[in-house]
Amino acid sequence: MFRSRTIRWLTSLGGRVSKVCSRRNYRVLAIETSCDDTCVAVIDRKSRQEPPVLLAHLKETLDSEKHGGIVPTKAHLHHQIKVGSLVQQALRQTSSERSIDLVCVTRGPGMPGSLSGGLDFAKGLAVAWDKPLVGVHHMLGHLLISRMHTNGSSPRYPFVSLLVSGGHTIFVHSKSISEHEILCNTIDIAIGDSLDKCAREIGIKGNMIAKNMEKFINENLEEAQSQTVDMSLPNPLRNQNGRMNVQAFSFAPFLTAVRTAMAKNKMEKCTKETRSMAYQIQEALFEHLITKLKLVISLRPDIFECTRHLVCSGGVGANRRLQQKLRDELSFQFQEFHYPEPSLCTDNAVMIGWAGIEIFETLGIKTELGVTPVKKWPLSDLLNVPGWIST
Structure with a gap:
């Protein structure tokens, strides 16, 4: 159970009034399966005044070398095989079998078969545990992950992101x-x-x-x-x-x-x-x-x-040469360059968990249990898909 809860009302940018919940001392399970990486993380959100603590971060990548690229049906099967055991391992490692308060999962964009492997499993857990679910935009995870270690204080809005994968x-x-x-x-x-x-x-x-x-x-x-x-x-x-x-x-x-x-x-x-x-x-x-x-x-x-702030994230964002060229050629415009650590540049569940936390706490919304994967989901239409409901 959440140990404290404060409810306040804010007027959203679209003119709607939404209830925004501030919750402390809760634990998050995050799942990412948008492509060929099955990723699971457990994050401890001790308070809103300090960065969350990463308790577990696991990944299993499909070996596609012999196929010359990712085969969607094989990726789907890979997630079906791996997601359950990885979640079980993460929960046991962190003694979180009975203490997860929020389930976050990638809802899109990505390959529908891959997305469904994680989304369906996450919905099942949310039902079994009677906990809220947040379906996260994959690229929003890449965009926000640089803010996790500063507890959302940097980079501050407005900022720009180069998302390359x-x-x-x-x-x-x-x-x-x-x-x-x-x-x-x-x-x-x-x-x-x-x-x-x-x-x-x-x-x-x-x-x-x-x-x-x-x-x-x-x-x-x-x-x-x-x-x-x-x-x-x-x-x-x-x-x-x-x-x-x-x-x-x-x-x-x-x-x-x-x-x-x-x-x-x-x-x-x-x-x-x-x-x-x-x-x-x-x-x-x-x-x-x-x-x-x-x-x-x-x-x-x-x-x-x-x-004055530029974020570079996504798998290609981990490339040291690209990071150097961005600094060398764009320093006339930007005062700070934000590069997530390499393990958080590539697809991972940590970014999905942090983005889910920001959505849940800042917007006060969660995801209905009847949602389906969104193959194509423009980041500019983050809230313009069915399935968002107030917490």
Whole structure:
């Protein structure tokens, strides 16, 4: 049971009146299954005056290397097999079998089969324990996780977030937990997907291919920077005058360019020149990303005159080279750069738990038990999906 509860009334941004509950001394179970990682966390929320304490953080990732990518049916089966045992393990490790007060789970966006594996299990637990459920937007988790260790005090609203992963590449302006404007989005594939495909094309292998390529580059950076292979890589969406005036990302053209370079140079996969190619690919993708960020900054002075904090999160956000380039090239605009620790950049249940806490405490809402996964869920429409109810 919650040991204290204060109820106050606030007028929401949409003009509605909602009851907002402040709860202390409660424990959260969080589940994330949006893609191929089955993730479980237990978080202790001792009070609203201090950051929560992470008690358990478990993850099981589907091995997709032999399939050359994620197979949705296999990911669904993976979650069905793993989620129950991981939850049981987390509860036993933390002696939380009878002390969970809030269940948080990813509701979308993501692969419906994967999402249902975690969401259905979480709904069952909420029913069995008679506890509230919060269905969390996956990208909101990435956006908010940097605030957990400061108990929500930093970064302060308004701030912008670059959310970069295998499934998303979006630049977001956040005025509050429920007010988000997408400033720039990809028109084709995500940067993480492009990195994976380009890396696979030159012979990089593994379950996390882009991460393996970064490691491969850093093993001999001098060799990587030698540019022993001539590659003509794009900076897409230029107009006829060569100016970057299209406010969007595009990462699909890079794979075509890599294949062209491989054929032109008669390259075989995994040769001594591979490291040089890997370096050029990574640099070109990041250059395109930052070029577009600069464009958005120049076009939206109404936002950036008073925005001094940048969050970079998502799986690609853990890349050290990207973090360095963001600092080097965007320090004219931002005073503080927020990078979650690597384990919290990739998909994880901790971010889902913290986002659920912020939603539950700040907005005073929870999720109905009859909800279904949301495959496509714009962050700008966070509250415009059915299933939200007052606590």
